[in-house]
Amino acid sequence: MSSDFSECGAALLPQEDRPQELARLLAHPFIWRAGHAARTQAWPTGFPALDEGLPGGGWPRSGLIEILSSRFGMGELALLMPVLATLTCRAGARWCAWMAPPLQPFAPALEACGIALERMLIVRGAPHARRSNHKELWAFEQALGSGACDIAFAWARQPPPRQIRRLHLAAQRGGTLGVLFRPSWAAREASPAVLRVTVEPLAGGARVRLLKSQGGARGAIELKWASQAALAGHP
Amino acid sequence: MRVRRSADLFAPPLPTRTPPAAPLKGIAPPSASPAAAPAELWLGVQVAAGAKQTGPDSPPALRHLATLAQRFTPRLSLEPPDGLLLEVKGSLHLFGGVDGIRREMARECARCGLRGTLALAPTPLAALTAARADRSLLVLDPAQLIGQLSPLPLAALRWPQKLLERLASIGVRTIGQALRLPRAGFAQRFGAAQLGELDRLTGRVSDPRERFEVRTRFRRRRELPCELENHAALLEALGPLLTALEQFLESRQCGVLELECRLWHRGCPPSRCALRLAAPLADARRLAELIGERLGTLALPEPVRACELRSGLPVPRVPSSAGLWQPGEHGGLSEAHSPRLIERLRARLGSDVVKGLAVLEDHRPEAAWCVREPGACSEVAHCRPLEGGLGSPASRPGAPRNAARPRRPLWLLPLPRRLTERDGLPRYRGGLRLLGEPERIETGWWDGAEVARDYYIALDTHGRRLWLFRERHPPHRWFLHGVFG
Numbered sequence: 001m002s003s004d005f006s007e008c009g010a011a012l013l014p015q016e017d018r019p020q021e022l023a024r025l026l027a028h029p030f031i032w033r034a035g036h037a038a039r040t041q042a043w044p045t046g047f048p049a050l051d052e053g054l055p056g057g058g059w060p061r062s063g064l065i066e067i068l069s070s071r072f073g074m075g076e077l078a079l080l081m082p083v084l085a086t087l088t089c090r091a092g093a094r095w096c097a098w099m100a101p102p103l104q105p106f107a108p109a110l111e112a113c114g115i116a117l118e119r120m121l122i123v124r125g126a127p128h129a130r131r132s133n134h135k136e137l138w139a140f141e142q143a144l145g146s147g148a149c150d151i152a153f154a155w156a157r158q159p160p161p162r163q164i165r166r167l168h169l170a171a172q173r174g175g176t177l178g179v180l181f182r183p184s185w186a187a188r189e190a191s192p193a194v195l196r197v198t199v200e201p202l203a204g205g206a207r208v209r210l211l212k213s214q215g216g217a218r219g220a221i222e223l224k225w226a227s228q229a230a231l232a233g234h235p
Numbered sequence: 236m237r238v239r240r241s242a243d244l245f246a247p248p249l250p251t252r253t254p255p256a257a258p259l260k261g262i263a264p265p266s267a268s269p270a271a272a273p274a275e276l277w278l279g280v281q282v283a284a285g286a287k288q289t290g291p292d293s294p295p296a297l298r299h300l301a302t303l304a305q306r307f308t309p310r311l312s313l314e315p316p317d318g319l320l321l322e323v324k325g326s327l328h329l330f331g332g333v334d335g336i337r338r339e340m341a342r343e344c345a346r347c348g349l350r351g352t353l354a355l356a357p358t359p360l361a362a363l364t365a366a367r368a369d370r371s372l373l374v375l376d377p378a379q380l381i382g383q384l385s386p387l388p389l390a391a392l393r394w395p396q397k398l399l400e401r402l403a404s405i406g407v408r409t410i411g412q413a414l415r416l417p418r419a420g421f422a423q424r425f426g427a428a429q430l431g432e433l434d435r436l437t438g439r440v441s442d443p444r445e446r447f448e449v450r451t452r453f454r455r456r457r458e459l460p461c462e463l464e465n466h467a468a469l470l471e472a473l474g475p476l477l478t479a480l481e482q483f484l485e486s487r488q489c490g491v492l493e494l495e496c497r498l499w500h501r502g503c504p505p506s507r508c509a510l511r512l513a514a515p516l517a518d519a520r521r522l523a524e525l526i527g528e529r530l531g532t533l534a535l536p537e538p539v540r541a542c543e544l545r546s547g548l549p550v551p552r553v554p555s556s557a558g559l560w561q562p563g564e565h566g567g568l569s570e571a572h573s574p575r576l577i578e579r580l581r582a583r584l585g586s587d588v589v590k591g592l593a594v595l596e597d598h599r600p601e602a603a604w605c606v607r608e609p610g611a612c613s614e615v616a617h618c619r620p621l622e623g624g625l626g627s628p629a630s631r632p633g634a635p636r637n638a639a640r641p642r643r644p645l646w647l648l649p650l651p652r653r654l655t656e657r658d659g660l661p662r663y664r665g666g667l668r669l670l671g672e673p674e675r676i677e678t679g680w681w682d683g684a685e686v687a688r689d690y691y692i693a694l695d696t697h698g699r700r701l702w703l704f705r706e707r708h709p710p711h712r713w714f715l716h717g718v719f720g
Binding site for chain 2: 070071072073074075076077078081095097101102103104105106107108109110111112117118119120121122123124135138139142143146148149200201202
């Protein structure tokens with residue numbers, strides 16, 4: 001072990017450029033690189049193009065991600081339908097929690113996407129939603145941290161960054177994928193979420209832009225909605 | 236002759252099959268049955284109920300009597316509207332024999348303000364029938380049962396009046412006369428159910444009875460040594476009550492679904508905090524956790540002097556074995572863990588806030604779904620075969636599951652929203668472009684919520700897909716009904 005480290009020290013001396021030496025050094029199991037993300041466990045997104053761009057090849061299994069869109073209903077939920085179908089239909093599926101969804105999730109459409117409805121847990125928002133934002137965040141944190149959910153959705157207007165950090169830690173504790181839907185102007189703010197993407201609609205699909213993905217690719221990815229997902233707007 | 240008798244002796248009595256070898260034999264079992272001591276001794280009580288209650292539920296006075304009579308025996312069953320049956324064989328020696336137990340039971344009846352007729356017989360139905368015939372029968376020997384029952388009128392069996400009249404028309408008015416009729420003919424002419432009842436009466440077949448059990452609720456109050464205002468201290472003060480509740484429930488293998496905690500103040504009405512649980516629960520620690528959540532949101536008007544715990548009806552609970560892994564670990568439990576989350580959310584946010592989803596078989600979008608208890612299976616969707624229509628391709632045999640299913644949005648508006656129009660075309664924050672062919676939904680005339688709509692998919696200026704409909708009938712208004720997420 002000690003000889004290994006002394007070797008490292010020798011290699012780091014800026015004496016001369018030795019690329020093969022550097023490659024050997026980087027192959028050392030004690031060195032982790034930021035771009036090397038194979039260690040994150042992920043759920044396949046159902047879109048091969050997106051899987052390639054994401055670290056670990058899919059949505060992370062635990063932690064908080066943010067999906068930003070300029071308006072409600074730009075395809076941000078359709079993006080998650082394939083993973084929802086795999087998560088709810090597998091053996092030992094946990095809950096899929098919806099924290100105060102802005103509209104009613106339409107059960108026949110969800111079922112048409114192949115989602116097992118008995119795993120859905122809808123937490124209705126307070127009727128006077130403006131004030132009780134903290135209640136929804138509390139419920140979201142409970143769902144994330146309890147370990148009883150595979151995935152949990154929340155629509156937050158303006159959560160403080162400290163809260164987001166809390167949510168992220170809760171999601172890691174509970175082994176839950178937390179999805180926070182936010183307006184696209186939130187892209188200007190920093191966020192502790194592990195993954196941030198924006199969604200824009202395209203004809204029969206969507207363009208997903210990766211804003212922040214730890215160790216994943218950058219840039220835009222164009223997706224086509226699966227035809228059977230009952231989402232294709234074009235005949 | 237010898238052959239037949241030996242067959243009668245050893246053949247087990249079969250309830251409904253009529254023995255073809257003995258067409259002339261009566262319903263009564265052979266009198267040569269072994270004269271052993273009866274395995275059971277039933278005490279039938281018929282109370283003279285003042286008000287005739289014929290409802291399906293037993294009257295409260297009878298339930299009260301049954302509760303009191305539980306001190307004689309645990310095997311007790313209610314025979315509504317006015318009967319009570321007790322199996323007293325095992326407790327005779329505790330109450331001074333037959334006379335003693337009759338005396339005690341009569342006293343209990345008197346205490347309830349009822350006049351009871353008591354009869355003892357080896358079979359429950361015989362005891363009940365004798366009591367209902369107003370005879371204080373005492374039959375200890377099964378061999379004497381039929382002889383003692385014979386003079387009783389058939390009406391005591393409470394058969395339908397029409398049947399009794401038919402039996403009377405052939406001269407059968409007493410139980411003895413009925414027992415002398417041939418089995419096959421009796422079953423054919425008066426019904427196998429009546430034959431079975433006569434068999435139970437004479438002990439030819441066994442007669443299991445549903446046991447009456449009092450379901451007591453837990454209710455206990457504790458005066459606090461000093462007035463408390465702090466929520467944490469209150470929760471601690473509730474601890475002994477919760478432990479008592481746990482013991483109460485554990486001893487009955489039950490759990491509670493509803494629990495109310497009342498906090499008494501000096502000068503104003505008690506504060507209440509009610510708890511509704513998703514699954515029967517008996518664990519004091521988890522109950523304390525949930526009450527703690529609830530107390531946290533409760534505003535106390537005054538310091539608390541006493542607290543009281545009242546449970547709902549205890550519900551049978553199947554204790555589950557604990558998982559090998561801790562919840563946080565890999566492979567940790569999820570199913571058993573999940574009610575905790577629901578209960579916690581309900582305790583804090585309200586009991587009707589957490590719901591599950593299910594699909595209903597209906598073409599109208601607003602009627603095609605419903606909320607239900609989380610985790611409940613949506614069995615409705617696939618069991619009822621409907622004629623193939625727009626919304627039910629799943630029930631169409633042979634159709635692939637998703638092939639013919641029309642497009643549905645992921646989000647539905649709670650109420651359709653009226654859209655403005657320009658030149659006959661709808662507008663929603665700008666112009667809308669209609670895509671594809673409309674889908675007609677015209678149904679629901681049978682329940683008053685008839686719809687006749689043409690549904691369109693439209694693209695708005697931001698590229699969102701919306702689900703609109705236009706009324707088929709004038710004034711042909713446009714509405715927004717859903718958003719494709």
